Amino acid sequence: MLDKNGIAKRIAQEVQNDFYVNLGIGIPTLVANYVREDIEVEFQSENGVLGMGPFPFDGEEDADIINAGKQTITTMPGASFFDSALSFSMIRGKHVDLTILGAMEVAQNGDIANWKIPGKMVKGMGGAMDLVASAENIIVAMMHTNKRGASKILKKCSLPLTGVGCVTKIVTNLAVLEVKDNQFHLLERAPGISVKEIQEATEGTLIVNGEIPEMNI
Amino acid sequence: MINKKVNNVRDALKGVKDGMTFMLGGFGLCGIPEKAIAELVKLDVRNVTCISNNAGVDDFGLGLLLKNKQIKKMISSYVGENEEFERQMLSGELEVELTPQGTLAEKCRAAQAGFPAFYTPAGYGTEVAKGKETREFDGKMYVLETAFKADFAFIKAWKGDAAGNLVFKGTARNFNPNMCGAATITVVEVEELVPVGELDPNNIHIPGIFVQRIFEGKNYEKRIEQRTVIQKS
Numbered sequence: 001m002l003d004k005n006g007i008a009k010r011i012a013q014e015v016q017n018d019f020y021v022n023l024g025i026g027i028p029t030l031v032a033n034y035v036r037e038d039i040e041v042e043f044q045s046e047n048g049v050l051g052m053g054p055f056p057f058d059g060e061e062d063a064d065i066i067n068a069g070k071q072t073i074t075t076m077p078g079a080s081f082f083d084s085a086l087s088f089s090m091i092r093g094k095h096v097d098l099t100i101l102g103a104m105e106v107a108q109n110g111d112i113a114n115w116k117i118p119g120k121m122v123k124g125m126g127g128a129m130d131l132v133a134s135a136e137n138i139i140v141a142m143m144h145t146n147k148r149g150a151s152k153i154l155k156k157c158s159l160p161l162t163g164v165g166c167v168t169k170i171v172t173n174l175a176v177l178e179v180k181d182n183q184f185h186l187l188e189r190a191p192g193i194s195v196k197e198i199q200e201a202t203e204g205t206l207i208v209n210g211e212i213p214e215m216n217i
Numbered sequence: 218m219i220n221k222k223v224n225n226v227r228d229a230l231k232g233v234k235d236g237m238t239f240m241l242g243g244f245g246l247c248g249i250p251e252k253a254i255a256e257l258v259k260l261d262v263r264n265v266t267c268i269s270n271n272a273g274v275d276d277f278g279l280g281l282l283l284k285n286k287q288i289k290k291m292i293s294s295y296v297g298e299n300e301e302f303e304r305q306m307l308s309g310e311l312e313v314e315l316t317p318q319g320t321l322a323e324k325c326r327a328a329q330a331g332f333p334a335f336y337t338p339a340g341y342g343t344e345v346a347k348g349k350e351t352r353e354f355d356g357k358m359y360v361l362e363t364a365f366k367a368d369f370a371f372i373k374a375w376k377g378d379a380a381g382n383l384v385f386k387g388t389a390r391n392f393n394p395n396m397c398g399a400a401t402i403t404v405v406e407v408e409e410l411v412p413v414g415e416l417d418p419n420n421i422h423i424p425g426i427f428v429q430r431i432f433e434g435k436n437y438e439k440r441i442e443q444r445t446v447i448q449k450s
Contacts, residue, residue, distance in 0.1 A: 046318060047244040048388045058446040063247065063439035064375075064387035070245040070298075070442035081387055083394040083422075084244070084270070085326040088319030092337065111342075115315075122306060122315070123297035129345060130319030133338035164342035 002173045002190045007141050009034045009217045011100055011171050014139055020044055024101030025069045027141040031100055044096055046127040048087050051079025092134045099135035103142045105157045108204035110167045110179045113159035125162060132163030144172035144201045151203035174198050183207050188215045218413050221381040221431045226256045229404045229430045235262050240370040240396040241269040245442050248389030249278050252406045252434040253371035258285055266290040268365055270392055272302045277440050294318035320362050327364035328399035334363045370400035377407040381425025382416050398427030406434040
């Protein structure tokens with residue numbers, strides 16, 4: 001079974017040369033740590049920066065330079081700052097190549113829920129609704145089940161939706177899944193995890209076609 | 218040169234009244250109009266509607282107005298860092314309209330640019346689209362969103378001049394430029410008010426035409442929400 005860093009490591013393999021990438025808060029943020037060093041990638045943060053770098057050295061942090069998670073960051077050579085409307089022009093206008101975000105639930109029709117638990121938790125959608133409504137290449141980073149062991153990979157989302165029919169790929173602590181034709185398709189297993197374990201942790205329809213390889217991480 | 222300079226925050230907020238709608242720039246605590254917020258607390262204006270991406274933290278930013286129960290309604294995209302906010306919202310004391318971040322920015326920009334409404338794909342098929350007109354363009358569904366209407370916009374810029382020209386710094390830019398000229402009166406506070414002519418016209422982020430009042434604020438706290446650093450080895 002993968003931990004959060006393992007999930008990030010596997011997703012980093014999906015990041016290609018010359019990609020502009022938007023990373024959501026949580027596991028997606030970790031992806032930046034594992035992207036191959038021999039490719040050129042620029043990270044976009046929706047609060048208004050393209051060309052995000054690592055965290056600053058202690059004492060060099062600047063309150064005016066943060067990412068969407070409100071963390072202090074640095075910028076890379078060639079970086080730029082811009083306003084929020086222009087930032088979402090990049091996102092809505094499909095100029096960002098890859099979007100990686102977290103989810104509470106994903107359904108087999110590609111629906112995603114990640115912003116609200118009615119009566120309990122309401123943090124808001126931030127930029128997630130804009131991202132999922134426009135991006136053509138979305139990877140969801142999430143745990144396969146919740147803390148009580150219930151599946152988060154579902155026939156139908158039970159929580160208020162963030163977007164409809166938009167998720168195409170999911171990387172969990174157990175598996176890599178493709179979402180296609182109203183079904184989940186098992187592409188890879190996490191190291192040491194059996195197909196049976198993945199089937200048991202998946203509430204939605206899971207298609208297992210032939211031998212399923214183990215992730216190479 | 219049309220002079221927009223006012224002497225202090227008190228003069229800058231002249232005309233602010235109970236029940237008004239305010240826009241406030243900032244993302245988290247980054248680029249928030251600290252001085253205007255402090256003055257709003259002092260003026261104790263009540264039943265106000267605030268349009269701001271976030272709602273501050275419990276003891277800073279818009280959290281100060283929340284704690285004082287001055288806000289009737291918040292229009293935001295993300296409110297996760299404020300316990301008092303969550304308490305007031307879940308108890309029904311505070312009305313909250315959660316809006317996707319890109320839509321929030323565009324509703325400001327539309328007001329600034331004179332568009333009454335626009336179509337966006339964000340929120341289609343979700344509760345955000347409930348009761349709103351939807352329409353298909355080239356096989357994809359979109360939601361009709363309307364421009365904001367506000368009485369005051371409170372803006373924080375890095376540098377400015379008496380003509381109202383503005384330059385922002387880093388990610389403190391965020392919603393600030395989009396809110397300039399999006400309300401009846403735009404009030405700008407800057408860290409440095411420079412002599413007219415000093416800012417290079419090529420490098421001005423917002424021209425003075427979008428600004429009604431500008432003043433220099435002193436001693437900005439600029440609180441950091443998540444101080445993430447790496448140690449020099």
